[in-house]
């Protein structure tokens with residue numbers, strides 16, 4: 001729905017924009033503008049029919065190319081209206097000092113690339129003039145027939161060849177250096193960004209979609225890299241060439257050049273307007289492609305659900321519908337671009353023809369030499385190419401800077417709960433007592449909603465405490481605070497009398513607390529590697545011992561590849577009970593003092609639950625255990641059972657004590673028994 005709103009809005013923007021233009025499609029408009037341009041240039045050159053003939057087409061050459069380039073490629077920065085609608089979050093500032101940190105190690109290569117690119121551009125200014133010299137030599141030979149043709153032409157031809165060769169070398173050099181700089185800067189950015197993201201605390205991931213984060217690592221860095229390389233290579237070259245060749249044009253024919261300068265801005269303006277229109281078409285087409293991809297992504301990502309409901313055909317139709325729409329839009333866009341290119345090619349050829357014709361007139365009246373005409377033609381082509389790339393670059397710079405800014409935004413982000421630094425590791429061996437003292441807590445993404453309200457609870461060492469209660473009552477939140485996924489808004493969590501905020505977080509999570517939840521997520525690697533995730537330096541024997549403790553060894557050995565069996569993406573190649581037992585082994589391998597079981601068996605069937613429960617009973621011996629339970633049958637043996645409601649503990653005691661009280665707990669038991677009998 002959101003996307004259709006965006007599309008709708010963008011369409012409206014496009015519509016309102018086009019409604020201020022002359023009626024008809026963009027090609028009519030460009031044709032009108034072109035005619036106006038010719039008229040404009042003719043009226044200014046009416047005193048000189050030869051010049052008039054040259055100038056109109058010469059200007060057209062530039063404009064036609066510009067139209068085409070602008071329309072096809074750049075065109076992203078001017079259409080602010082749809083972009084504002086599409087970018088829901090505002091673009092952060094581009095931080096130059098962060099870019100500098102990445103560029104600094106590549107500075108020598110970068111300076112090398114800049115020098116070589118500048119050299120190549122300077123030669124591009126020189127080459128039209130040399131070509132003119134060559135043509136003049138040929139013309140002189142044809143006029144005077146003095147000496148042999150080869151002798152006459154040899155000198156300037158060799159010079160020109162030399163220039164071409166040097167230019168080729170310079171170009172190769174700067175492209176190699178620039179690729180190196182670009183790739184290394186991008187690789188450094190990727191590593192630094194990933195490091196920054198992975199170290200953020202859980203609240204950050206609550207507030208940001210994973211897809212968007214991954215996008216910053218991939219698409220945004222790619223966009224930034226392309227822009228960075230393009231701006232340095234083309235930007236430098238185009239600006240140097242434009243200025244240099246304009247000077248050459250002026251030296252060759254000041255009148256012609258002056259008139260070109262007058263007419264050019266009108267045409268560039270017209271090109272920008274039409275470019276912006278085609279750009280909007282292109283953006284809508286891209287959005288449509290994204291929409292189609294989203295449909296495919298969702299269907300393939302949830303393929304089991306799709307199959308379970310036999311919805312393959314429906315998904316196929318949905319996808320086909322979106323793809324057809326995007327195909328139609330892209331075809332329209334392609335048609336637009338094609339007509340532009342066709343027109344610009346015709347214009348270009350007419351211009352060359354016209355310039356040669358008019359140039360001939362000037363040559364015959366001795367106002368110009370043949371070489372000058374050649375130089376003018378080549379230099380004006382260089383100028384138009386350079387101007388076209390400069391106009392493309394504007395769009396690219398804006399896109400690159402906003403992509404870079406999005407990347408930098410997360411680079412400078414500091415986690416509120418840093419994983420390392422400052423925290424201490426107690427010298428004494430842990431006793432394993434946990435105290436939640438007067439805790440109040442709201443999730444950062446929902447600050448107005450208090451989940452825990454002056455919550456207090458003690459987990460005595462080596463005892464099992466269970467929390468039960470209504471759904472949404474805050475049970476899992478208690479476990480999250482113990483893991484220090486979040487810090488309480490008020491109150492403290494103590495471990496052996498020490499505020500856990502003062503302890504080393506990596507030690508706390510890595511060695512002290514073992515966490516097993518309802519739907520354990522495994523990584524798409526082997527069983528061995530998944531268990532070893534709990535303790536990266538564990539030996540094979542330790543892995544096997546943990547698997548035995550968690551009742552996993554037998555089923556693992558029944559697989560042909562044993563511990564090397566691959567578990568599939570997120571563990572899809574294993575059953576729920578098998579995944580859970582691997583997760584228990586993963587938690588046990590670090591031999592934690594405290595074990596948190598968040599509804600660890602609630603997703604399992606009775607038989608799997610029995611096997612997993614057996615493993616858990618063994619695992620919990622000699623540890624402080626916090627169980628968050630749905631199924632009350634699994635926690636009846638707990639040393640303490642707390643009933644939570646609305647962020648507070650409302651009842652506490654052993655199973656029998658609570659039953660005899662006849663309060664909320666016995667209600668829950670009664671309800672579950674009744675449900676079980678149904």
Ligand SMILES: Nc1ncnc2c1ncn2[C@@H]1O[C@H](COP(=O)(O)OP(=O)(O)OP(=O)(O)O)[C@@H](O)[C@H]1O
Pocket residue numbers: 206443445446451470471472473474475476477478
């Ligand atoms: N990451 C989060 N961001 C914002 N609110 C959250 C988040 N996680 C949980 N909540 C909210 O906090 C409240 C308590 O959630 P919690 O998961 O702790 O309850 P629970 O007792 O474990 O529930 P259940 O038994 O259904 O798992 C709920 O209102 C829930 O919507």
